[in-house]
Amino acid sequence: MSPKKKSGHKIDILFRIDDMEYFGSETYVDEDPQNSKPISYKHKILREMKDQLDRLLKKLKFTRETIKEIKNIVVHGINQGGLKGKIYAMYYDNNLQYYFVFETCRYRIGTTWGSIPESLMSLKDILCLKEDINNVLDTVKKIKLTALRTKSEDLFTIDNLPETTPSPKKTPKNK
Template structure:
């Protein structure tokens, strides 16, 4: 166990990391066929984040050395700035949104994710969680666009800058993309893909399809 995975004199291979990530996630799913399958319980947001989203998302992005992954209701810097624009220096600052996952490069945020317990059609909470995610994505995009220095010639490229987010409810997840169309002054958000985490060994192929979507996001 103490032997290095990387032979002496060789550099780290991203492809090897991603292959190991796939195997780790598959092994994690195989444990759910135990006599007491924890996926069949009504689990909390914290359980879903710890046992599903952390292996699925966090471990995939470990090879992106500039990205810091912030978890556990991290407060968004972008929303702090937006909520305090009209406040004087001496005024008490408003706190920003707290969100389950945020990706940062230095002090700029590029990604957010919100988790809730289920996708019950009679439950209004998923709607509020998705609205919170979309609001966060817009704050992140606004802050990023303000940081960039556009000229009259390059400003048309604003619509090529896209922010991403994930809404994960129970066993189902949706990835979203957002951009700003400067020509008409509208923000557009669309669903880029859906994935599902199965609850038995027989549904592992369905679960592994989510890995392709996360790699595409990466």
């Protein structure tokens, strides 16, 4: 008897600089009747993006000023099936408690002369994605440079955020 095959959740393409990941892509065949992957392709890319964002933020050391830059750190993913694709982005909110995921665009890869205008729009969206990723790289570089110039006792990580003023508690309304 052969050992049972284990399903993984690796995705098809990762964009990494040093040991930090900023982008992932998952491709699939629309007509795959023998799909043995454990989760849907959309959820697979979103889960990987969440993991990428967690790993990225855990690697950085922040100051009280650079922690505000978290809102500018975004990871991106492309989900591509056949000739159609979707581009997603994911980031933390200002309170570092929630992830926000949104579909930035859908695109189609044209295969005829008549589809050239649509293909050019898709190219524009891909170039916007490139600009977004470059902006994230600039933000991470800025945070890292500031950390190098700061005394270690003034730095903190996502896992040991400094105490902040708690949000006021809502009082129940009298009925």
